[in-house]
Amino acid sequence: MSRAETDLATPLSRTVATTPTDVWNDSCSIRELQYSLANGAVGATTNPSIVLAVLKKEYDAWKEPLRQLVAQHPAETEDAIAWRLIEAMGLKGAELLLPVFERQRGRKGRLSMQTSPVYYMDKERLVEQAVRFAGLAPNIQVKIPVTAAGVAAIEEATYRGVVINATVSFTLPQAIAVAEAVERGLKRRAAEGHDVSAMTPACTIMIGRTDDWIKAVAKRDGIVVTPGHLEWAGLAVMKKAYRLFGERGYRTRLLAAAYRNHMHWSELIGGDLILTIPYDWQVLFNGSDIEVKPRIDDPVDPAIVDELYRKFPDFRAAYDENGLAIAAFDGYGATRRTLRAFIEAYRDLTAIVRDIMIPPA
Structure with missing residues (x-):
């Protein structure tokens, strides 16, 4: 991008063009992904919650394809049809991202598809579904939750060649467990002669949900906190994780998710990491006058960290x-x-899906 193009670009475009930071669209909506790609995005993500939101917003566009899925598979359960729909939405996004994937030789341009949330305690089912998703398109990345079973599944799926994106993750211990599991999986795979150089594993930290939980604890326990300090809990975790990942040379890339304010973008600019941003937040950020400059290495005020650390065992x-x-x-x-x-x-x-299969009387 030329200097003139950079000057005219949106804040998110400038973030991607002038720093190592990548932006993903936190949705599989084609309309929203097209906007994101036009503003520098190089990836996208989906899960059952996102598919539900897209289906509600774009029901007219998806009603007929859903009816066709039901007609084509008359013996299948509503769960099976729901997963066919999830896969269909994800594959449309993956198709749109494929030129980025090919241009970047597999380093970027992936669609992140999530395993079933009901499998969070079942390593074998998580791995089985991850392997299936990875085979749907060359640029699929698979989201696995960072539960006890999920950590084991992350290692095994990585070993089997699945590019993972750990999710349901809010803490430094979870991020480290993911990075170590990925390293074990990559080493096992490489030891058998497989090339792992094009694998781009990621670990999400849902920083906004970290904030949400500490706020919920404050309300539940009647803890008084300096105004504004609760907005920094997730960022403090993310910045510490980013520093440790760099020091240890983990091959897993960190990803920030669950946006609640502009700092979840602006405070992470400059990091070699991924920001998966919902469409509505992208529009807000692109319409803002916030300066695009690296802040990833700016520490969180020690007074903020100290107060959160003293008052909240869950933050510790x-x-x-x-x-x-x-x-x-x-x-x-x-x-x-x-x-x-x-x-x-x-x-x-x-x-x-049930309402399509069995219309209300």
């Missing part, structure tokens, strides 16, 4: 490298809340 669990054992991942508050939300959205999605 998220911020300390050994704050959570792998066996405790499933019980962390943000994990429980997010899994429940994802499963509920999945059930809502299957209910829409």
Whole structure:
């Protein structure tokens, strides 16, 4: 991009053009992905919650394809049809991203597709579904939750050649467990003579949901906090994780998700990481006058970290490298809340499929 083009570009375009930071579209909506690609995005993501949201917003466009899926597979359950729909939406996004994937020789241009949230305790089913998704298109990346079973599945799926994107992740211990699992999987795969150079694993930290959980704890326990400090919990975790990943040379790339304010973009500019940003937030950021400059290495105010650390055991669990054992991942508050939300959205999605299969009387 020339200097003139850079000057005229949107803030997110400038972020991608002038720093190592990548932007993904946090949706598989074709309309939203087209906007994102026009503004520098090099990837996209989906999950049952996102598919549900797209289906509700774009029902007229998807109603007939959904009816056709039901007609073509009359003996299948609503769950099976729902997954055919999820795959169909994801593959449309993957097709749109394929030119980026080919231009970048596999380093960028992937569509991230999520395994079923109901499998969060089942390593074998997570791996089986991950392998299936990876075979649907050359540029599919597979999201696996960072539960106890998910960590084991991440290693095994990586070993089998699946490019993973860890999700349902909010803490430094989870991110480190993912990076170590990926390293084990890559080493096992390389030891058998397979080329792993084009594999681009990622680990999401849902920084906005980290904030949400600490805020929920503050409300639940009646903890008074300096105004504004609760907005920094997820960023403090992410910035510490980014520093440690760099020091240790992990091949997993960090990804920030669950946007709640502009700092979830602006404070991470300049990092060699991924920002998966919902369409509405992209439009807000692109319409803003926030200066695009590297801030990834700017530390979170120690006074903020100190207050959060003193007052919230759940922040200490998220911020300390050994704050959570792998066996405790499933019980962390943000994990429980997010899994429940994802499963509920999945059930809502299957209910829409049911209405097509068995129209209300």
